[in-house]
Amino acid sequence: MPGTVLLVNWFSRSWILLVYGMVGVPAPLQPTGSGDTFSAYILQLVILILALVMGLTWSIFDRRRSSYIRLHGWLRVLARYALAFALLSYAFSKVIPTQFIHLQNSQLAESYGRSSPMGLLWKFMGYSTAYTFFGGCAELLPAVFLLFRRTALLGSLLAFAVMLNVVMLNFCYDVPVKLYSLNLLLLSMFLILPDTSRLFNIFVLNASAQPSNLREPVLSHNSVRRTALVLKFTVLAIFLVRTVVSSVSRYREVEARTAPSAYPLTTRGFHWIQEEPFNR
Template sequence: MITAPLPAAHPEVPVHDQPWPWWRRFTLQFGSLYLALYFLVGVQGFAPLPDPLRFALADALSRALFQAPLPPPAGPTGSGDTALDWAWTLALLLVSLLGGAVWTVLDRRPPRPRLTLTLSQVLRVALIWWLAIYGLSKFNFGQFGLLGSGQLDTPYGESSPMGLLWRFMGASPGYQWLAGVAEVLPALLLLHRRTVTLGALVAAVTMTNVLALNLFYDVPVKNFSAHLLLSALVLLALDARRLRALVTGGAVPAQERRPQPRVMTALAWLATAALLGAAALQARTGLAALHTDRQRTQVSAEPLKTRGFHWVNETPYNR
């Protein structure tokens, strides 16, 4: 018996070749442009523009949109939330919106996997760098310091919100170290491709707490910390299908990934060793500073006051 041949099965269209709605393409393309620009030339960018040029461009934008000149910067303040910083961030946002719109109109193809890979790498580098910087500074008490007699003598009601937070952190060296671990740990996880999603999750939790402290204690790093949190959330969004499957118990196809070059794997482990070594050195410096502080307390004429205690009567004393 002769039978007709079965029709050839159509292979499943790869995910990256399936059509994307315009809004999805725009979101990815605009977001990629904005985050790349922000970490390159934005607040605390890796290659910032000269301040006079940045001020001139931001001032022109302020005059065009709000009919008001931008207040001139008062010199280095250590703040990342000045009017110039926010106006410059708005300028980068508008440029990215325009660039994303043009990109979406001119290129209607589904974005190539290379785009999401590049975006992921940029965000990983930014998060690793800044989480490591802030985390290491806590091991040697460089960010919050240790409580001194001048801080202890400041009346509670005269404390600024930020000053109150700084004294709260400075009162506990151990808690500062714990905060440092919460920032260095995700940096270590983000160094390795297999643990990127876990690192992004830990970074998102850490940066949510940091942003909340900056917002509600008026620490002038709100702009930058919000973008670090956004970066961690974007990394999680890039792996949303697998995270959703983890929560719902579903299944997703295995990701097609090219083998990572051995040199990149070696560099990741070298960076891991360097970061752990730096953490150990900073912790050693912090222990030395803590030992010196304890010795100063012991030889003080009023040792209890240097530790935050005050006499009420001879026995007992309380805080």
């Protein structure tokens, strides 16, 4: 969200200090670039414990109420937009190829066995710009569907499929974004969960399904509804413009830094190998 950088940084820094204080380890002065550090796992555990304690306490003090229809509706809206904006960020880093760059001389000269699991994945993706673009479109499509309540379920299903693949890649190739991608996968599961019975009837029982009984938040006054709609598209437009401009700027920097040399390969440390036998 534009204008919230300071708030987000303060919130994140407070959590880091809290977690490191609990385990008795000094907090790092600079970020490590990894989302799967020891403190990140401890943070997830702390959040889970706090959620369980707060949920149990709330349920005890408000045990007479059986459901929270309006609160659940707003929570789904928050989850939809959080997942959509995350997917949009990842999508544009692939549509405008900045996440995976073209193979460089040092990578081409490196032996296969020296590649780390993550390095192997990055080389595989960086080799084909077309496939990287396809991966970005696969993340862009569910993000667009999640922005509208009528297509939210379709977007959640597509997001689940896309994020399941991302989670498997992160775990199998040791990419240090396992926790974050897993949280995005759980967000898509949370959005799908209320419609599981309807989906089961359609895809398994080949039976008809009733319309969804989920009650989306409804703004009563037309002026409030119009204001919310304008605000929604304004924030979305600002986010997209900033994301695209940032991606294009980074792409130009990467291209300028990694532009292929005009000299032939043999002058850059590469040597041709005789393919045919010397004696026939």
